[in-house]
Amino acid sequence: MTNKTPPAKNGPDSPGSVGWITPKKAVLATPERPFRLESGASMRHITVEYEAYGKLGSRRDNVVLLAHALSMDAHAAGWDGTAMEKTTSGRFKARKEGYAPPRSYRQRKPGWWDTMIGPGKPIDTDEFFVVCSNVLGSCYGTTGPADIDPDTGAPYGLSFPTVTVGDWVSLQARLLDSLGIGRIHAVIGGSLGGQQALEWALAYPERVGKAIVLAASARLSTQGVAFNSVGRYSIINDPNFNKGDYYGHSAPAHGLAAARMLAHITYLSDAGMDVKFGRRLQEQERPDAESGFAVESYLKYQGKSFVERFDANSYIYVTRAMDNYDAAERWGGGDLATACDRIRAEMLVASFSSDWLYTPDGCRELVSAICKNGKPVTYADIPSQYGHDAFLVEAERVGKLLRGALRAGRNRARAPQ
Amino acid sequence: MTNKTPPAKNGPDSPGSVGWITPKKAVLATPERPFRLESGASMRHITVEYEAYGKLGSRRDNVVLLAHALSMDAHAAGWDGTAMEKTTSGRFKARKEGYAPPRSYRQRKPGWWDTMIGPGKPIDTDEFFVVCSNVLGSCYGTTGPADIDPDTGAPYGLSFPTVTVGDWVSLQARLLDSLGIGRIHAVIGGSLGGQQALEWALAYPERVGKAIVLAASARLSTQGVAFNSVGRYSIINDPNFNKGDYYGHSAPAHGLAAARMLAHITYLSDAGMDVKFGRRLQEQERPDAESGFAVESYLKYQGKSFVERFDANSYIYVTRAMDNYDAAERWGGGDLATACDRIRAEMLVASFSSDWLYTPDGCRELVSAICKNGKPVTYADIPSQYGHDAFLVEAERVGKLLRGALRAGRNRARAPQ
Numbered sequence: 164m165t166n167k168t169p170p171a172k173n174g175p176d177s178p179g180s181v182g183w184i185t186p187k188k189a190v191l192a193t194p195e196r197p198f199r200l201e202s203g204a205s206m207r208h209i210t211v212e213y214e215a216y217g218k219l220g221s222r223r224d225n226v227v228l229l230a231h232a233l234s235m236d237a238h239a240a241g242w243d244g245t246a247m248e249k250t251t252s253g254r255f256k257a258r259k260e261g262y263a264p265p266r267s268y269r270q271r272k273p274g275w276w277d278t279m280i281g282p283g284k285p286i287d288t289d290e291f292f293v294v295c296s297n298v299l300g301s302c303y304g305t306t307g308p309a310d311i312d313p314d315t316g317a318p319y320g321l322s323f324p325t326v327t328v329g330d331w332v333s334l335q336a337r338l339l340d341s342l343g344i345g346r347i348h349a350v351i352g353g354s355l356g357g358q359q360a361l362e363w364a365l366a367y368p369e370r371v372g373k374a375i376v377l378a379a380s381a382r383l384s385t386q387g388v389a390f391n392s393v394g395r396y397s398i399i400n401d402p403n404f405n406k407g408d409y410y411g412h413s414a415p416a417h418g419l420a421a422a423r424m425l426a427h428i429t430y431l432s433d434a435g436m437d438v439k440f441g442r443r444l445q446e447q448e449r450p451d452a453e454s455g456f457a458v459e460s461y462l463k464y465q466g467k468s469f470v471e472r473f474d475a476n477s478y479i480y481v482t483r484a485m486d487n488y489d490a491a492e493r494w495g496g497g498d499l500a501t502a503c504d505r506i507r508a509e510m511l512v513a514s515f516s517s518d519w520l521y522t523p524d525g526c527r528e529l530v531s532a533i534c535k536n537g538k539p540v541t542y543a544d545i546p547s548q549y550g551h552d553a554f555l556v557e558a559e560r561v562g563k564l565l566r567g568a569l570r571a572g573r574n575r576a577r578a579p580q
Numbered sequence: 581m582t583n584k585t586p587p588a589k590n591g592p593d594s595p596g597s598v599g600w601i602t603p604k605k606a607v608l609a610t611p612e613r614p615f616r617l618e619s620g621a622s623m624r625h626i627t628v629e630y631e632a633y634g635k636l637g638s639r640r641d642n643v644v645l646l647a648h649a650l651s652m653d654a655h656a657a658g659w660d661g662t663a664m665e666k667t668t669s670g671r672f673k674a675r676k677e678g679y680a681p682p683r684s685y686r687q688r689k690p691g692w693w694d695t696m697i698g699p700g701k702p703i704d705t706d707e708f709f710v711v712c713s714n715v716l717g718s719c720y721g722t723t724g725p726a727d728i729d730p731d732t733g734a735p736y737g738l739s740f741p742t743v744t745v746g747d748w749v750s751l752q753a754r755l756l757d758s759l760g761i762g763r764i765h766a767v768i769g770g771s772l773g774g775q776q777a778l779e780w781a782l783a784y785p786e787r788v789g790k791a792i793v794l795a796a797s798a799r800l801s802t803q804g805v806a807f808n809s810v811g812r813y814s815i816i817n818d819p820n821f822n823k824g825d826y827y828g829h830s831a832p833a834h835g836l837a838a839a840r841m842l843a844h845i846t847y848l849s850d851a852g853m854d855v856k857f858g859r860r861l862q863e864q865e866r867p868d869a870e871s872g873f874a875v876e877s878y879l880k881y882q883g884k885s886f887v888e889r890f891d892a893n894s895y896i897y898v899t900r901a902m903d904n905y906d907a908a909e910r911w912g913g914g915d916l917a918t919a920c921d922r923i924r925a926e927m928l929v930a931s932f933s934s935d936w937l938y939t940p941d942g943c944r945e946l947v948s949a950i951c952k953n954g955k956p957v958t959y960a961d962i963p964s965q966y967g968h969d970a971f972l973v974e975a976e977r978v979g980k981l982l983r984g985a986l987r988a989g990r991n992r993a994r995a996p997q
Contacts, residue, residue, distance in 0.1 A: 384853075385859065386854075389853060396883070459805070462806060
């Protein structure tokens with residue numbers, strides 16, 4: 164950001180932006196109306212943070228639900244307008260210890276899918292009412308381990324119940340109920356969000372018109388589980404972790420950073436890293452700085468900045484949900500085709516050629532299972548060097564897919580019969 | 581190991597075994613004859629541990645040099661006969677804290693390539709004199725960071741100088757000199773050992789008859805460097821690390837375990853992990869044990885057992901050497917074909933189809949560079965699900981390759997001209 168740049172094309176006032184956004188809160192579980200989790204636990208206090216863009220049509224048939232990935236939040240588009248204080252240096256500042264207050268992080272940039280959502284954008288807010296909520300167990304406004312358990316007056320920490328992709332989808336359904344929304348035009352998600360989109364199609368077949376699954380398959384690979392395991396190991400064995408009871412003290416920052424650095428490698432492709440960093444050495448800021456490759460510094464930066472914005476306990480809960488999701492097991496007794504027989508939505512599955520976290524093969528396995536039931540499914544394998552991150556980076560290709568999929572059949576449905 | 585198994589087929593007394601082995605020590609640097617490292621540092625005290633199998637022929641033309649991989653040692657074959665004390669429970673025991681004394685680890689099983697080395701085995705000790713030495717900076721008998729620096733009376737720790745693959749090869753050359761060995765029939769190595777074999781062919785073209793490079797290429801990929809970076813991050817940020825000065829105190833066990841767990845994933849293939857573990861859950865020994873996938877328990881076990889046998893500082897030094905090696909840069913100003921013009925050895929390169937640490941593509945890049953110079957090279961891509969570990973696991977296939985390559989031209993050379 165230098166003074167030479169022209170007024171931001173991509174700011175809250177730009178024509179394609181949804182502008183300033185104030186996140187909303189919905190109380191979705193109370194002692195009178197608890198929320199039963201798949202684990203069997205029952206939560207009597209759940210607040211969900213969500214955002215909404217566009218207008219709900221009078222026929223309530225223009226709803227697009229977004230499901231976010233592991234470390235994302237409800238803030239999918241526009242600029243967070245809740246608190247605009249800057250520090251004296253003019254920069255937004257995040258706490259160094261503990262989990263970060265999400266607001267300050269959000270204010271540095273627009274929502275995580277701002278390229279896709281807005282007036283005239285692929286998920287066109289002139290046409291659609293777009294809803295995105297933060298998942299249970301995360302740390303961005305929805306109840307999670309960092310929050311105070313009203314029953315004890317202390318943060319939940321590891322006493323927070325196990326959460327699943329199924330729980331998240333049920334809670335999203337409860338959110339839509341509370342907004343008076345029944346059937347949704349589409350649900351869209353990438354990565355762990357893509358698994359939520361799939362779960363929507365399986366758990367609520369009658370409520371979903373289209374399910375758009377990007378860079379996600381019916382389960383994480385064993386290798387993916389293994390990487391998450393090592394990440395959790397690093398967190399849990401950070402001496403600051405203290406069995407998850409670290410709020411108000413130093414957070415297990417190094418463990419969480421290591422987990423993120425490792426995960427970050429799985430979001431990029433081998434070839435992409437080679438192009439981006441190769442064997443370039445890091446320019447040393449100080450003569451005594453540790454010598455190392457640029458990729459090493461980059462990962463350390465990624466780890467450090469993640470620690471400022473994410474809670475270590477949440478990381479454990481959310482990655483466990485990611486590991487545990489298995490659509491075939493949940494709905495088909497282990498057989499994915501049997502599971503997919505439940506689907507009524509039009510499916511769109513997109514994989515990315517260099518994605519090795521949710522591989523094209525894994526996505527095609529899902530597509531085949533849907534096909535076996537004679538269900539409508541569109542599949543695209545998008546060539547990209549950006550690995551798993553491609554679902555966020557390949558904006559033009561993904562945008563075209565989304566625009567086409569969301570509009571398909573829509574004018575016809577509205578035309579007089 | 582149950583009582584039902586017949587007397588070990590694979591023991592020190594079995595006909596294919598080299599039997600009980602006593603590692604040897606060679607003092608290869610003294611104040612009078614220091615060893616100059618590529619970093620510019622000069623070491624005045626270096627002891628190298630090595631083992632030798634078979635007999636050196638009167639023409640001294642039957643030498644096979646082995647180069648070991650990251651966490652291996654000089655003990656490539658046979659059974660360590662230096663100390664046979666068992667604990668009262670009848671099991672060999674390793675220290676839990678600090679770096680492990682290598683002897684106890686070694687006594688649990690034969691040398692790391694025992695399947696390949698012995699009378700009648702692919703690297704036939706009836707024919708060849710086989711030498712393997714532990715690399716500088718490691719922790720298996722050759723001088724490394726855990727050893728006492730005679731100049732200070734304290735362990736080197738991070739004051740140990742940076743070591744490189746080139747240094748290792750120079751030191752191996754010095755070892756051979758001390759044994760009165762000039763030209764070697766072959767040098768063989770896998771992984772980081774394969775890079776040493778390549779470096780031998782480049783640095784000492786006139787001394788090497790054949791260079792056999794398994795599961796290694798001319799440089800580690802950026803992704804590989806990234807994984808090593810995260811491993812080092814975990815070690816360095818373990819509070820026990822104490823800037824490498826932890827000897828006599830608790831070792832940075834969790835950091836080293838995390839590094840190993842992560843590295844271990846890169847040694848296996850995605851498909852191989854899926855076959856081996858899939859999504860199988862770990863059987864819980866106790867009802868209160870943490871629930872998790874079998875792969876998670878397996879990795880934790882790998883991490884734990886590694887900590888008992890390897891020194892964290894050594895891990896940092898050896899992975900740095902692995903990251904920094906770049907044959908093209910060293911010998912060809914960045915061009916691998918230019919570098920390979922130096923080669924006089926017959927080359928054999930083998931990749932393994934599911935190896936994603938040193939990929940078949942990377943190996944083929946090396947093969948092409950050799951071919952461009954019209955040099956003799958044999959290339960095999962061995963189909964395997966065992967990932968990078970395949971060079972150790974695919975014993976039958978690798979054995980055939982080695983047997984053929986080591987014998988080729990040997991009878992002819994001995995026949996009267």
